[in-house]
Amino acid sequence: MDPVPEAGAECDVGSALFGKHVSLVYDADEEFRDLLTGLAARAVAAGHRVVILLDEDSADLGRTLAASLPDAAPGQFTALRYSPRTGQTGAATFGEGLFGVQELLAAFTRLRDEAFAAGYSGFSLAVQMRWTQRAGFTTTDLLAYETRANRFFGDPRVTGLCLYDRRHFAKELLARIGAVHPGPLLRFTLGGWGAHLRLTGQLDASNVGSLPSILDLVAESDSVVLLDASELEFVDAAGAGTIVRFAASRPHRHTVVRCARGVRQALQLVGAEAVPSLVLRDRVAGV
Structure with a gap:
């Protein structure tokens, strides 16, 4: 059994995840797309504000997700891509300049507060963790993020899904990440x-x-x-x-x-x- 649960049929990525902080591993792009599409659709139907943070190579996926949510209200769904470059006016990106654990959690807090101020009943966030490698996150940074994120996701109105591609993250690191996550059985x-x-x-x-x-x-x-x-x-x-x-x-x-x-x-x-x-x-x- 993998320390970080597998994405797939045995994991119900729907209302059962609401209010939790969960990590999943995947090893196929189609699996990843279906996972995000399912989560976004159910969260939108539940009246949540939904934000997806994607790797910089996932522009097409962001457009696919948006197209799969015809019932989303204006501003209810946002897909942002990582980009360290500045000056991209109007681009749906995040991570300009120096962007580390503290900045990431601050961005989460801002997005959550904006969602509740706008009247949404919940805030659902999914993160394609591949971008952290491009941003230079070390093992220490990732473990610090996952540990500190537990406090942020301790709010029962907030859902967090961290998605790790097995093809890019070492098995030993995934084991350590799994150890600081409560997983789907514990809330x-x-x-x-x-x-x-x-x-x-x-x-x-x-x-x-x-x-x-x-x-x-x-x-x-x-x-x-x-x-x-x-x-x-x-x-x-x-x-x-x-x-x-x-x-x-x-x-x-x-x-x-x-x-x-x-x-x-x-x-x-x-x-x-x-x-x-x-x-x-x-x-x-x-x-």
Whole structure:
């Protein structure tokens, strides 16, 4: 099994992806085109603003995607191509001048805020990651981007799909990228009072490597951290251990985990009761 999931029949690129940050690998141009077309069509139908960031050689694909969305409202769909060149007035491009991780995430934030200001119910973003190699992103840059993007995509109204071409990215790098992604089985959202992190779905060997970077989103909080796992259907020993170690790393600030019986038992089996700062609460109880 690949650490980064395959694009294809086993991955439902539709409403099931909404509100998630997912990476997929592909190795055929047709597969990539069909993947983006399906995501864009469903996101437009759901009332989302849709933005696709493409490699500089993908101008034809951008036009194909636009033509496949006859029902999109003016401005609802945009395909941008990477280009480091300046002075392209009117060109649908991004990446002029120096363009790194910080600039990329700032651009995401601007596009998201514009979408919500315009009244869209959601913001769906897909990125053809091939352009990052042309822009000179190092392995460190890519991992920093994927980790920091988790915070951006923690908004349940925002969907992120990062697409890696197996023909251009090394297997070892894809494995490391997969480790910081929650994947299609696990969903997380930030919000609520104080430092509130919600986990839903399943936490297992396919995605447990992403949990430390997700917990890092609230690690520096000076307040109580509420980890709402009440809709987490399954957690394996590795995931439970990561949660317990996270609470132990904050000995002077409580970590409250709201969870169902099965998750509570898993946490207890890996030493939750030995961590004074970890407080377990039933999923129907108030905190």
